[in-house]
Amino acid sequence: MCFGVAPWWFDTSLSDRELLQRVRVQPEHIVAGIPKAANREDALREARLKPINGVAHRRAFEYYRRLKAKGPVRAKVADSIFQPEHPIHVRLAKAQRLCSTIDSPEKRHDAKVLQWARRVHFNTTTPGGLKRDAPEKDKKVHTMRRVQRFRDFDYQVWTDGSVMLDVSSGAGALVHPKDGRREKVVLGAGSLACSYRAECVAMEAGLKRLVDVIELRKQHRTRVVTFTDSLSLLMALNTCPAVVEDAILRRIWDLILHIVRLRASVNFQFVFSHCGVPRNVAADKAAEQGSQSHSRIRRGSLTSSLVWRGRCGTRRARPLRKVGCHAHIVVRYSMTFGKHRSTPR
Template sequence: MEVAGEKTQLLVLSQNPRDAADCHIRVAGQLVEGGAELKLLGVTLDRTLGFGAHCRSLRRRVRPRTAQLRRLTGRSWGLKEQQLRAVANGYVRGALEHAAAAWLPATSKTNVELLDREMRAAARVVTGCIRSAPHHGVMAEAGILPVSARRPALAARMMAKAAALPPEDPLHQLAMDDPPRRLKLITGWREVGREVLRELRVELPVEPLLPKRPPPWTPSGPITFNVGIGALPAGAANSTKREAALQHLASLTQCAIWAWTDGSASGGVLRGGAGALVIGADDSRTELRIPAGTLCSSFRAEMVALQKTLEHIIENESGTDPVIICTDSMSAVAALREGPSAQRSARGATVWQLLRKASAGDRPVTLQWVPSHCGIPGNEAADTLANEAAALAQEDVPLDVETIYRAAVRTARDRAARERPSYPDPEHKAATGWYRELMGTGYPPPISNMDRTSAIDVHQIRTGRWSGSAQFLHEIGRNPSVDCPQCRSLGCIAARCRLCGEEADTPRHILLTCPGMMGVRLRTQAIGNILPTPEEVRRSDAVAALVAAFRALQSH
């Protein structure tokens, strides 16, 4: 290998500036002077690893992207909010988080704040919220986590990925070792990741990463994936689903090995259990109960059930009898239907390997989706077994990287929700604590089937800064009175509600207490109360109806 001296960079990592003074080396006859920064694979490193220069560079890179996102927000022709959120996460956040798992855990809070400002700007574009709206409310309404909250989740994913690698891999060895640190004030992804794993109570080892996948042209046996049971009307009753499913199942080969699988997870995130009922061609019945892990999604529990069922059939049901496996997880059947080379998890790749073994010798294997909780005997039996499996010991079940990462994201999101500020005292109803009063520590309901103008009104009034409020307009000087051109006092006469005139028309007043809105709140189907609680008015359709009525009554 020939080293190019003219392309070589030199950086001294030290918290003492004297260590980097007059530092130079000679490479291939070229004199290389030590610099204050070094750029490696798109990441700018500095002497103390504070990553200030890198964060400032990212801000310059992201601002044009936010401006382009803003150009897509026309109220009559722009993208829908769900699309804007996808663009913000992929186009803006994607640029900010380039290789972030390696450098973001070590970045100082001051520099992380630079990136948070850019994500808040993107969140304001998505929601249409005003610049002065509280940051915690804007980010929650946009469904975007702050960069500072993403920091522990990315570190946990990096640590889990390293732990999932083979022991001889250098990154695995680096994650498991604890070498002395030269920069003692820097906390990297290893330390932050370990702390998050301890918080999640995740014990090593981690399930190995995705194995080498076969090419898409690799032949497979007669494997069939069915995600339908015939035409069903929208919103069909459970009895209709049951009859359609039983009729479809009766059309399949009856002289076969029938298996019913199901996965269970508490709240879809905790204590996974996989259950299966296998009925052999000789009418023998085998019940399988398998724990799926302390942290587990319903999808992962379903895949565990399919894997253990196929393993049981391969080991105990030899012969050429067809195999029919029924599951109520359409997502699992759809993911497997994409083929072995399209699997994104090690569990999916393993299931496909087992499907190939089960279909050896031209043995037909069918994966059939069936509707859940509609009284199909086999499905109900598998559901009972999955619930029983969830109560088994889970500590020895290794977790996969994706499950750990999602759990870390949920923990960060819950922490951000718990840290929302509340009112400093009951008499001071400022915008800062309004979002905590309205939403508590929950998440805002999604907005769907709503035009852009109504969606913006919902976001603004829920965050406490609504552009249609007389109080807010007076605060920014757009609603002056003879005696007061502009002030922030809620007792000012110019800030009073234009319907009742009793007090300032803050979002809390409009949604909860305004006498002029009592009839509207009573007639609104989602509320049905003249003096509702915050829990009764937080729904997006309820807020949109109240805001529209408030505007209409003012015009009258």
């Protein structure tokens, strides 16, 4: 009912609105399981419902903002539907007083940027057209064939993520120049709920390191290939920068466009995981290393907090060294045991 009321709520009379609100009182009491004589506001709270007037205003306001955000043609339609005397403009004025600028946080991409995005290629097909349940030997053979096709590229980037659900996660990335020393990135990615988020962190870290290497070497007109075993990440990035909504995907696309501006062609390739490809195995080990370092940080921080609360009198905490994290620099604490000591140093 709340979805159907919003379009005609503002055109009906006050008596009809009051009648509709009285009609809704009975199901409110049934849903909430309270007596009929109870207060209407209490019934709304118990049934976890909103007043019809508030729901209609909110849905009309959301529809108005969506139309205004879809270009000048839709904006004119929104202005014709919601005249200046419409009640939602009062709500809009209140919101504007709280926030001086109401706009999306995404960067606006012009036509030139979208043309640059066409230079980026995403290959989301499986090597050799194999399925997930194919033998590991066949996966390795076809994956190595795909990798060998890019052996003449100037840079190869390998990324991988590792997740222990609700415990810790890590991200690893390797940058292999055609000539030069390999770059390795190991990060603790926090307590993430799925491996997709860890893969995003690994991709962002690998592209950041790639940008630093290219700018340091002052190379131009280079060819870059990035290998990942996350098909969902490649499909999400393949939607182009103007469509992605997730914050980390926008940051990844900003890095991709930065690389394209350096006159580099960028190619993303999907590879099978855990099939014995050497560089994929190395990236997986880097991700596991980041996950283990994050779990040690969590255990150390918990134990150190117990120390300073006086619950573990025989332990003391001292800073060991700094460990890089994708969001901040985290200080790791190592726990040592002291003899005949009842208070922390």
